[in-house]
Amino acid sequence: MAWERRRRRSSETGPLAFVAHNLSLAVFVLLALGLLVVARADDGFFEDARASLTDASAPIMEALAVPAEMFKRGSEDVQSLFSMFADNQRLSEENERLRAAQTQIADLKRKVQLYEQLLKAPAEEAVTSVTARVIADASGPFVHTVLINAGRTQGIAKGQAVADDRGLLGRVITTGNRSARVLLLTDLNSRVPVMIEGANLKAILVGDNSGRPALEYLPPGSRIKAGSRVVTTPDGGVFPPGVPVGTVAKGSSVPRVQLYTVEGRADFVRVLHYTAPVDVDDAVPEPLPGAIDPTKPKAAPAQPKPTNAPTPGTAPQAGSPAPTRATVAARPM
Amino acid sequence: MFEYLQLAIIWLGRRVWFSLPLITTLATLIVFMAPADLFGSAVPPPDIALVSVFFWAIYGPSFLPPWSVFVLGLAQDVATGAPIGFWAVIYLAAYGFAMSQRVFFIGRSGWGVVFGFAVVAFLTAAVAWILGSVTYGRWLPSGPLFLQALMSLVLYIPASKVFGVMRRWLTNAREAI
Numbered sequence: 001m002a003w004e005r006r007r008r009r010s011s012e013t014g015p016l017a018f019v020a021h022n023l024s025l026a027v028f029v030l031l032a033l034g035l036l037v038v039a040r041a042d043d044g045f046f047e048d049a050r051a052s053l054t055d056a057s058a059p060i061m062e063a064l065a066v067p068a069e070m071f072k073r074g075s076e077d078v079q080s081l082f083s084m085f086a087d088n089q090r091l092s093e094e095n096e097r098l099r100a101a102q103t104q105i106a107d108l109k110r111k112v113q114l115y116e117q118l119l120k121a122p123a124e125e126a127v128t129s130v131t132a133r134v135i136a137d138a139s140g141p142f143v144h145t146v147l148i149n150a151g152r153t154q155g156i157a158k159g160q161a162v163a164d165d166r167g168l169l170g171r172v173i174t175t176g177n178r179s180a181r182v183l184l185l186t187d188l189n190s191r192v193p194v195m196i197e198g199a200n201l202k203a204i205l206v207g208d209n210s211g212r213p214a215l216e217y218l219p220p221g222s223r224i225k226a227g228s229r230v231v232t233t234p235d236g237g238v239f240p241p242g243v244p245v246g247t248v249a250k251g252s253s254v255p256r257v258q259l260y261t262v263e264g265r266a267d268f269v270r271v272l273h274y275t276a277p278v279d280v281d282d283a284v285p286e287p288l289p290g291a292i293d294p295t296k297p298k299a300a301p302a303q304p305k306p307t308n309a310p311t312p313g314t315a316p317q318a319g320s321p322a323p324t325r326a327t328v329a330a331r332p333m
Numbered sequence: 334m335f336e337y338l339q340l341a342i343i344w345l346g347r348r349v350w351f352s353l354p355l356i357t358t359l360a361t362l363i364v365f366m367a368p369a370d371l372f373g374s375a376v377p378p379p380d381i382a383l384v385s386v387f388f389w390a391i392y393g394p395s396f397l398p399p400w401s402v403f404v405l406g407l408a409q410d411v412a413t414g415a416p417i418g419f420w421a422v423i424y425l426a427a428y429g430f431a432m433s434q435r436v437f438f439i440g441r442s443g444w445g446v447v448f449g450f451a452v453v454a455f456l457t458a459a460v461a462w463i464l465g466s467v468t469y470g471r472w473l474p475s476g477p478l479f480l481q482a483l484m485s486l487v488l489y490i491p492a493s494k495v496f497g498v499m500r501r502w503l504t505n506a507r508e509a510i
Contacts, residue, residue, distance in 0.1 A: 017395075025399040025432075029425045032403060036418030040468060046417045053411050060363060068367035075370075136366040140413035141377050141477040142465050146368070173414075181414060188473065209474045265370060 047174055054147060055176035061135040062149055069267055127240040129270040130154050135179070139263075144187035144209065148269060151176045159238050161272040167244040167260035168192070168232060169269055180271075184263060185213055185245070193235040194245055194257075198228050202235065205245065205257060215248070215255040226250040230257050237276035350506060353499055354393075355401040358385040359408055366412060377477050379484035381492065382409050383457060386424050387450050388489075388496045390431035391438045396503055402428045416468055423464065427457045443493075450489045454482040 039046045132150035160172045162182045170184040190207030203215040228248045232239040246259040361381045382405045389397030406421025458478040465473045
């Protein structure tokens with residue numbers, strides 16, 4: 001027994017153990033570096049493995065999310081006790097304003113319906129949604145993500161927009177069977193096409209790990225007012241139009257957006273499934289001025305005798321059916 | 334047959350018991366991921382894995398060997414959505430550095446070790462910032478990393494007390510076997 005103990009001690013603290021420990025450290029450093037390089041080159045396999053691991057740990061995280069949410073609610077309740085009077089006053093004023101706006105909204109709605117009928121505007125694409133619970137705040141110093149308890153089984157797909165009751169939160173980047181990872185708007189890799197209401201300007205909302213993402217690719221010389229509402233646009237066919245994102249922030253050299261959503265506050269979210277309409281025009285495009293019309297036969301001296309058989313690529317003749325516009329649905333990303 | 338099964342169970346029990354530092358750190362990592370908004374949205378959560386890596390590198394490297402640090406790094410990568418291998422490299426580097434300074438830290442007062450952890454935490458933040466910038470191909474904001482190092486420093490004091498108790502249990506158990 002004493003001999004066994006001596007042997008074990010020498011294997012744990014002796015010079016051989018020191019060498020073995022340092023050697024294994026070097027091996028694992030090399031292994032980690034190798035993984036990092038391979039993962040950057042081809043992330044597909046690792047993403048699948050990550051999604052599977054997230055799926056496996058989802059029940060534990062779901063179980064932990066319940067007391068965490070209770071704790072969060074409790075702390076919010078305690079905080080609200082201190083501002084109860086001010087909140088009450090603010091809400092009463094807001095109620096007054098909303099009541100006044102209600103009549104105006106009903107009037108505008110009726111007008112819009114009438115104009116839509118007159119213009120024969122096509123009905124807006126329906127946006128369906130799946131409700132999910134935030135089960136983990138998987139953020140680090142570089143990455144801002146959350147995990148939700150809905151995945152491929154619930155119809156969640158990569159690229160879908162995720163919103164809470166206040167506005168857009170981010171988009172789905174990886175999906176497992178029962179869980180999905182959502183990239184928040186504040187993340188460094190987040191890019192969302194948006195529109196600034198009022199100015200009708202389009203831009204890209206770029207996350208930079210700060211609390212207020214920047215507005216980039218604005219048209220040169222464009223002027224935007226601080227406080228203007230920023231909403232999503234369907235450009236790119238990923239985000240449904242009009243999902244509120246935030247307001248243009250005051251006092252920054254680069255235009256930034258004060259988000260409606262607060263990171264870490266979302267309990268339940270909606271994953272929006274949007275299928276963007278794509279117009280496909282069957283008509284042959286008009287030739288550019290000066291360009292040779294490919295549909296017209298070349299004025300060659302030795303022209304072959306025209307036949308009655310239709311030539312591929314020729315314009316439809318008089319009497320043939322008119323060009324049709326087909327509306328097809330783009331596949332969600 | 335029954336004897337072999339009994340031996341296997343004893344062996345497994347010992348392995349699990351001596352992997353307590355790894356298991357508790359992984360469990361804390363998962364608990365910190367719970368959406369309780371403990372630290373607010375502006376402040377990143379403390380890096381419990383780094384606290385654990387530093388403590389065990391100084392006071393009991395045999396209880397948290399390099400493979401455990403590697404597993405902790407991979408777990409952090411999977412949890413936070415960082416590139417696979419990123420945090421594993423960072424933690425193994427921090428572990429190696431702390432191990433190389435082990436002689437200096439052992440026998441120091443509590444505050445001396447806390448100062449040592451502060452140095453390691455900020456150095457780790459700097460290395461993570463450089464490696465992150467190289468990995469992502471652009472300069473990343475360094476603020477959140479250094480803020481996280483500060484948060485980890487605050488956590489180190491209570492966490493080292495808990496790890497200290499755990500180390501006593503593990504040392505006694507090893508002596509008893």
